[in-house]
Amino acid sequence: MDPLLNALPPAASAANLTSSYHDFDGLGKLKGQARTDSKSAMRETAQQFEALFLQMMMKSMRDASFKSDLVESGGKETFEAMFDKEVSLAMSRRNSIGLADMLLKHMPDPAAQASTADMLKSRGTQAMSLRPAPDKALPLQVSPVQLAPLPRPGGPMPLKEQRHE
Template sequence: MASGGNTMQSINTWTDLSGFSALRQSAQADSKAALPAVARQFESIFTQMMLKSMRDANYGDPLFQSQAGDAWQGLFDQQLSVSLSSQGHGLGIADMLIRQLGGKDASPKAAADITDPATSDQAGTNALENDWRQRLGSVADAARSIGQSVSRWIPDDAQEFVSALAPFAAQAARKLGVSLRAVLSQAALETQWGKRMPTRDDGSSSNNLFGMKAGGSWDGERVNVPTLEFEDGVGVRRHAQFRAYGSAAESFADYARLLGGNSRYAEALGKGDDVLGFARGLVNGGYATDPTYASKVAAIANSPAMRQALAALKNVVEKPTPSR
């Protein structure tokens, strides 16, 4: 029967199903011997979840994004998580689990640090826990440095996006004389349904739901992030400063003030549920440089995702209150 360590060495790719089967058999035969391998597999899963959360929160560059690219990125992250956990100390999570669950020392360094048998368990656990915290701290610092965050709000789907933002969007829509659908569709385009927003240096969200840039007249907080601008119809990568808000409500209020108080966007106001007319008015006023911006907003407004989300919202609003 292969030991836990040998079993772990055989699982060097996330698609190695035979290796996982051998690991299961080893754990059933001798759970303590298989503990190191199981702990490292747990660390691999944790690492993959962390990578996925950070990539989901990354503002990204739309010029290089696609469904195929996201799929290959996911496969790469799965393999990367296995490689990181199986080489060296990884994040140190596996070592700490082994110590806490009573397994053998996972590394020569951990054994060398233990000199007093009477205090070996506590000393080993403390040393590994401190090492683990330092490693996680380094990962967190790296994530923050590229504008990533695993703690900010990211809606699961269009329905959650619409239900969470509808109250603020409705207020903005009334001020601008357009439909709730028009405002939400533009916010969905600018943020990819809430999944892509400019972030602060610490990784927290700017709550900027409309890609509002920070010009010379803006005296509030700013964030500097990559963006895609169109010059003569050609996409060009730039860095630009965007406005940052304390909440989504502030973003919608500022958006309504900007459009309603600037004559450049007069053509977009009062369009009711004419989403395409509203979006064209924005483009003509210089809101966006993308030549297909208006059609993209209209496409989202007419998409099954938006229609279903608005229908679900309407059902909640119109649901009768049970009589007492």
């Protein structure tokens, strides 16, 4: 028996797994949840990131193992990918590796963050000048350079005279 089967929650129903795998409405619900309860939305987002990390790790582990052309098929690979997604979701819900906790520990509290308007007010009213200060600007030095005359169209280019002494 596959040891990854033990990672699935025992009370998980088939309908629950299907809704978690095919739930495209979940992002909209998460956005709405972020407006009302930002801490739980941050927790859910960190768990989804942990699930994505675990899924990529399992995919890399499957790709690293030896595969035979005799028993491999496209259907089996599709099933394994779907199974890995569900196992990674279940593992992240159980907080099995603790990545979501570490992410939450290093994320700032959204309630403690100042709004954009408050940040702009705290900057002050004086805007930064777009022109450099005159005392810091370097003077433009014009050097007298004599340019060679352009050749006539269709004619030979004139040669410079060289004196040999």
